[in-house]
Amino acid sequence: MTFKTDIEIAREAVKEPIQAIGAKLGIGEADLVPYGHDKAKVSADFIARSAGNPDGKLILVTAINPTPAGEGKTTTTVGLGDGLNRIGKKAMICIREASLGPNFGMKGGAAGGGMSQVVPMEDMNLHFTGDFHAITSAHNLLSAMIDNHIYWGNDLEIDQRRVVWRRVLDMNDRALRDIVTSLGGVSNGFPSQSGFDITVASEVMAILCLAKDLDDLRTRLGDMIVAYRRDRSAVYARDIKADGAMAVLLKDAMQPNLVQTLENNPAFVHGGPFANIAHGCNSVVATKTALKLCDYVVTEAGFGADLGAEKFMNIKCRKAGLAPSVVVLVATVRAMKMNGGVAKADLGGENVQAVKDGCANLGRHIENLKSFGVPVVVAINHFVTDTEAEVDAVKDYVRKHGSEAVLSRHWELGSEGSEDLARRVAEVADSGMAAFSPLYPDEMGLLDKINTVAKRIYRADEVLADKKIRDQLKQWEDAGYGNLPVCMAKTQYSFTTDPNRRGAPTGHSVPIREVRLSAGAGFIVVICGEIMTMPGLPRTPASETIMLNDNGQIEGLF
C-alpha cells in the first residue's frame, strides 16, 4: 500500500474561492480582506457586528505527551472539524499559524496531514498573510526605540545593564542568541550584551493572541516591561512611546485569517505563540469570532495536555471568558507503545502489552482534564499498522477510566473516517456535562499557583524554588501582579522535568530555574528546565533542498 505525501494531496485539493468559504460563515465579500484567492482576513467591523450572536460550543483537541511516533493533534483537529460538517453540523476549526524559521530547519508544516489538511499549505508555511512579519517589525521597532532613547540622553534613566527587551527574527539562527550591539564608536550607541529570539517567542505574539481588540492590544503593548532603572523600578513600552506605532504595525495582523480544509470547510489560522514561555494557543479574537459564527468550534493547544491544555484552561479560557464543552484527547497506538517502553525502531509488530503499559500516560491526562470540569473523549488517531487487538487495548483502558475512546481514520479517509468521532464529540458537547472552572482562583498566591499545577497536573511531590525566586514572586505580588496566572515552561515530553521519563511518573520534584513577568501578555512565566528561545539549524537544513521545480511548484518544504 502506498500513500501520497501531504504536499501531493494538498496540491490536488480543489479549493473554493475564499469568498465562497466566507459565505458559509455569513461573511460578505466587503468584510473579507483577500490575500490571494484562497486566504482572507475578516474585517474588524464584521467581528464587532457579530458580537451579539449566541456562542457555539468550544471543543479543545489536546494530546498525550508527544513522542517521536507522532500523535497527529492538528490532523485530528482538522479531521474532527470536517467530520462535524459531514454529519450536518455547522462547524469550523481554529488553529495556530506556522513559524517560518523552523521550516528551513527540519520541522514540517503545521497544517495537518493526509486527508485532513488545511490549504494553501505552502503559503501557510511561508509568509501567509504576513502576521509574523508584522510582529517582528513591531517588536524590533520597540528595541530600536529603547536604544534610541538611551542614545539621545536617556531621560527615563534606564539602567543600560537591565534592558530586558531583546530583538526577534522568524529564523533559526543560533549566531544571534547572544550578541554585543552598538560597537563601532560614538555614533552607534552604547555597547550592550543582548540577543535575538525567534518571533513566536515575542511577548508581542502572546499579546496579539490574548488581546480582545485593537484597544486592548495597545494597552497590553504599553504594559510590557522593557527595562529597569538603577532603583529597580520598571520602564514600560508606554514610557518609550512605542505602543501607538506598534499597534499600527499590528492593525492587520490582529484580524483572523480564513482558509479552508481539503473538504472546503472554513478554518481560522491565526497567531502562534510559543507553547513554553507563552500559552501556545491560537488567538482569542479568532476563537471568539468563530464561536459567533458556528455551532461547534474545534481548536487545539500546543504540546501535550499537561502543558497545552493546562494553559488553554488556566490562561486563555480564564482571561477570555471561554469554556470548553468537551476535550478530545488524541492518542495513537504507536505512542502508547513508546510510553510503554518500546523504542521507535521496534514499533513495527503487534505488542498489546506495551500498549497496555503505555496507557498510564493517557489515563493521567484523562484524570487531569476532568479536573477542569470538562468531559473527555479519547480519539485514537489510526495508523495503518495498528492491529485490532492493540486498538481494543486502548479502548478497554479508557473505558475503565470512565471515558470513551473512538477510533478515527481521518488521516486516511478524511471526514468519512472521522464520522464516528464527530458524532460522539457532538453528543458530549451537547450533553451539558461540562462545568468548566480553572484549576486555581486569580487571588491565589503565585507560588501556590505553581504548586497547584505541579502537584495536580504533573503529580510532583514538591516544587523547588530558591529564595531569589520566592522573593521575586513576592515582589511581583506586592507590585500588583499577584492575580496573574502562571505560564509553565517545562519539557513537553514528560509529566516531569526530565524529557526521558515517559508514562505516568510519580515521586518527582519540579525545580524552578527562573521566573519572568510578561506584564503585557498577563502571565508569570515559570521556567523549569532549559528553554531555547532561538533554535538553530541542523547539520543538513531542509533549506538546502527547498526550491521551485520546473512547474513553479515548491519542493522540499515539508
Place this chain on the structure above:
Amino acid sequence: MTFKTDIEIAREAVKEPIQAIGAKLGIGEADLVPYGHDKAKVSADFIARSAGNPDGKLILVTAINPTPAGEGKTTTTVGLGDGLNRIGKKAMICIREASLGPNFGMKGGAAGGGMSQVVPMEDMNLHFTGDFHAITSAHNLLSAMIDNHIYWGNDLEIDQRRVVWRRVLDMNDRALRDIVTSLGGVSNGFPSQSGFDITVASEVMAILCLAKDLDDLRTRLGDMIVAYRRDRSAVYARDIKADGAMAVLLKDAMQPNLVQTLENNPAFVHGGPFANIAHGCNSVVATKTALKLCDYVVTEAGFGADLGAEKFMNIKCRKAGLAPSVVVLVATVRAMKMNGGVAKADLGGENVQAVKDGCANLGRHIENLKSFGVPVVVAINHFVTDTEAEVDAVKDYVRKHGSEAVLSRHWELGSEGSEDLARRVAEVADSGMAAFSPLYPDEMGLLDKINTVAKRIYRADEVLADKKIRDQLKQWEDAGYGNLPVCMAKTQYSFTTDPNRRGAPTGHSVPIREVRLSAGAGFIVVICGEIMTMPGLPRTPASETIMLNDNGQIEGLF
C-alpha cells in the same frame, strides 16, 4: 489659503476595486492576486502571456540635485501619469516601494503628494504586500545558513574573518550596525564581528529589481559572494545551497504590485533598492510588464539625475534592454533659489536673480541627460509662492539650453494641472527624437568606466583611486567581472562628493574610498564618501506619535 494634508486627501480618495484597475490594463480577475480590495499582484502567467505585446514608450522622471526645498519627483511622476490619461493616452506609472524603517524616523512616505498621490498610502508605507519582509527573510536565511555551515564543520573552508554577507532588518536601528555574534559558548557558534543593514540595502533587493523572472532570480542569488577562503577564492550563495530556498521565499515578491492613483489610474509599485550602493529604480519586471500593457509608462529613478538617471541608463536600461523615449527633469523655483545660494529660511520672497544663479545646476543636468541620446523636458513643479517672473526665469534659461520647461500644477490640481506637461511629453516621446545609448560600452575597463561617469556626469577633473582599489578592480576584471557596469555611491546633494557644493561646480576630484562587487546584482559599487547602510532614529522619532485614532485611522505616519 489652506491646503489639506496629503493624508487627508488620500483618505478622501474614492478608490475603485483593484479588479477594475486591472481591467483597464486587460488583466482578468484570475491573474490578479488580491491583497485587500485595493492592492494586487499580477500573476507570473499573465506576464509571460503578455511577452509578445508591442512595447509602449518609456518616460523617465528625474530631478535636479535634491535640496531641502523639495522637488517633488514622485509627485510629478504621478501627476504626469494622470495627465497622460486625462489627454486620452493609455498610460501608467511605475514607482518604487517605500521602506518601513525610515517611516518611523522622520521620512515621509513615498507615494507622491497633494492631488498627485498613489493610494492606499498607509498600506504602501507599512507592510504593503510584504515584499520587503520576504527580502528580509531570504537575506537572513542565507546569513543563518552561512554561520550554520561553519558551525557544523565548515567543509567549504570559509575564512571566518572574511564572511562579507551581513544581516538585514527593515528598521532604523543604529545599535545593529556593528555587532559581535555567536557569544555564549560552543553551542552558539564562533564569535564574529558582523552587523545589520537596512533591507533596501540588501543585494537581494537589487537582484529582485533587476531579475527578468524567477529563474534569473535564482541564478543571480546563487551568484552572490558571501565569503572568501584563506586563498581569497570566493564562496557563493550557491555553494551554501541557499539559492533555492531564497527563491521560494521571494516567489510572490517577484510579482509587480498594482495600485491606483487618486484619479484611479493604474500604478505598479514594486521594489525599492538603495540609490547609493544599488541602482535605485523600481523592478525590471514591473517596468517591462507595464510597457506591454500601456502606450506610455512613466517611471522615476532615485536621487537627482547625476546619480539616479545615470544608473537608470547605465545599469537598468543597459541590462534590461530598455530605452527611454524622453526624460522629464523636475525642478522647482525654490530649489533653483537654494542652488543660487539662498538659505531655506529665506525662500519666501521673489528673488529672480537667485533663480537665475541656481539654474546652472539645472543646465548641467539637461546637458548630461542629452548625452544619453534622449530628449529632455523640464517640469517646473509649481509651488504656491512662485512668482511669474521666477517661473519665466527658469523657462528662459531652459530655452537657451535648447530644451523646454513646462509649468505643472498637478500637486494643486491633479491632472487638470498637468495637462500641458503631459501633452508636451507625449509629443516628444512620439517624435522619435530619442536615440538612447549608455554612456560607456560593456567592454570598457572598470576604472575607465568610473572615470567616464566622474568626468562626463560629475564634471570632475580627476578620480582618485589608490593602488589597493586599482588592484581590486584589476582582480575583478581578471576574474571575469570586467564587463559589469559601475554603481556610483556618492552624495546626492551635489555633483561633487561634498554635499555643500550646490550649483554646477568644476575643478573637483572624486576620491574612491572603497569598491564592492555585487556579483548577483551585476555591478561594481564605487563608494565615494560616507555611505550609511543602516540609518538611526532621530531624537524624537515619528514613531512616538504614530497611532490609531478613535476611528481606527492611522495618525502621524506622514
